[in-house]
Amino acid sequence: MSSHPDxxxxxxxxxxxxxxxxxxxxVYGGAGGPVAALGPISLTVxxxxxxxxxxxxxxGKSTLLRLVAGFEKPTSGTVRTxxxxxxxxRGAGIVFQQPRLFPWKTVGGNVExxxxxxxxxxxxxxxxxxxxxxxxxxxxxxxxxxxxxxGGQQQRVAIARALAGDDxxxxxxxxxxxxxxxxxxxxxxDLRRVSAQTGRTSVFVTHSVEEAVFLGSRVVVLTRxxxxxxxxxxxxxxxxxxxxxxxxALPEYAALRAEIGRAVRAAAA
Ligand SMILES: Nc1ncnc2c1ncn2[C@@H]1O[C@H](COP(=O)(O)OP(=O)(O)OP(=O)(O)O)[C@@H](O)[C@H]1O
Ligand SMILES: [Mg+2]
Numbered sequence: 001m002s003s004h005p006d007x008x009x010x011x012x013x014x015x016x017x018x019x020x021x022x023x024x025x026x027v028y029g030g031a032g033g034p035v036a037a038l039g040p041i042s043l044t045v046x047x048x049x050x051x052x053x054x055x056x057x058x059x060g061k062s063t064l065l066r067l068v069a070g071f072e073k074p075t076s077g078t079v080r081t082x083x084x085x086x087x088x089x090r091g092a093g094i095v096f097q098q099p100r101l102f103p104w105k106t107v108g109g110n111v112e113x114x115x116x117x118x119x120x121x122x123x124x125x126x127x128x129x130x131x132x133x134x135x136x137x138x139x140x141x142x143x144x145x146x147x148x149x150x151g152g153q154q155q156r157v158a159i160a161r162a163l164a165g166d167d168x169x170x171x172x173x174x175x176x177x178x179x180x181x182x183x184x185x186x187x188x189x190d191l192r193r194v195s196a197q198t199g200r201t202s203v204f205v206t207h208s209v210e211e212a213v214f215l216g217s218r219v220v221v222l223t224r225x226x227x228x229x230x231x232x233x234x235x236x237x238x239x240x241x242x243x244x245x246x247x248x249a250l251p252e253y254a255a256l257r258a259e260i261g262r263a264v265r266a267a268a269a
Contacts, residue, residue: 016083018169018201019045019068024077025226026063036226037063040077043220043229047168050195050202050239052212054260055222055230056268061205064227065171068203069094081169092169093162097177099154101146101161108133108142110157114164132160135194152183159191163198170195170202176211188214189244196239209264213237213256214248221263231263 025039038060045051053061066072067079070086081091101110108129115125115132133139136156141149146157155175162170176184192215195202206212212219217239221231235256237247247253 018047020080027075050217052216060227093167095172095175097174099158103146114161118165172204230267
């Protein structure tokens with residue numbers, strides 16, 4: 001777990017939330033005048049939560065992720081990850097809407113580099129690359145270059161890279177938005193399985209109500225800009241031991257879709 005050099009140490013065994021926002025507001029400056037992007041918003045995310053953020057375009061979802069990643073400081077209020085101020089590049093694996101990979105390197109080479117950045121020694125890297133590729137279903141294309149694989153496979157490499165760092169937090173900003181429906185469904189299923197295996201706290205941004213219900217253990221719907229909480233719902237569907245098609249066929253699944261869909265429409269109105 002990363003900690004800011006000036007932040008007070010968190011006593012061992014303290015049950016700190018993975019992410020905590022208190023009265024956070026964010027306003028962008030600029031030539032066109034200030035843009036109130038987010039908040040005020042308060043949100044506590046316990047460890048192990050798979051939180052999905054849903055909201056209209058421009059409501060502040062990416063802003064919230066950037067604050068949690070430490071790329072931006074809030075205009076007011078406090079953001080804490082693991083009890084301390086977030087530091088960019090430390091403590092969170094990030095997957096962006098477009099995969100950010102090294103095209104001249106192989107699939108395995110990209111994952112290896114992420115492990116190297118994470119300070120994993122060479123011998124251990126060689127052991128962990130195949131393991132990570134296996135997890136995201138890429139073991140048979142390990143030696144291909146990035147330009148020799150599909151967009152969906154590239155997004156899998158990005159997820160493997162985000163998982164490589166052993167960071168306690170995964171931040172995913174519409175990672176499947178550019179994919180076709182079938183590939184998207186398969187990646188959702190894989191991410192759900194991997195997330196249940198690793199138990200890592202995740203914050204996942206999407207426009208899709210379907211994706212939110214399928215992936216989330218908790219779903220937060222944001223209002224229009226500046227984004228505030230319109231709905232905060234524990235999903236309560238089983239996280240393991242159920243096949244994706246069985247999950248999608250549950251009556252509770254349809255009810256959640258309807259409830260979240262209504263909230264998204266009301267928030268956008
Ligand atoms: N660097 C910036 N400077 C000024 N305004 C910004 C900046 N970044 C974002 N904004 C504005 O802040 C608001 C929230 O932006 P943000 O990117 O968080 O929205 P979003 O919910 O992620 O939208 P989308 O679903 O389209 O990705 C928008 O109105 C956007 O135009
Ligand atoms: Mg965005």
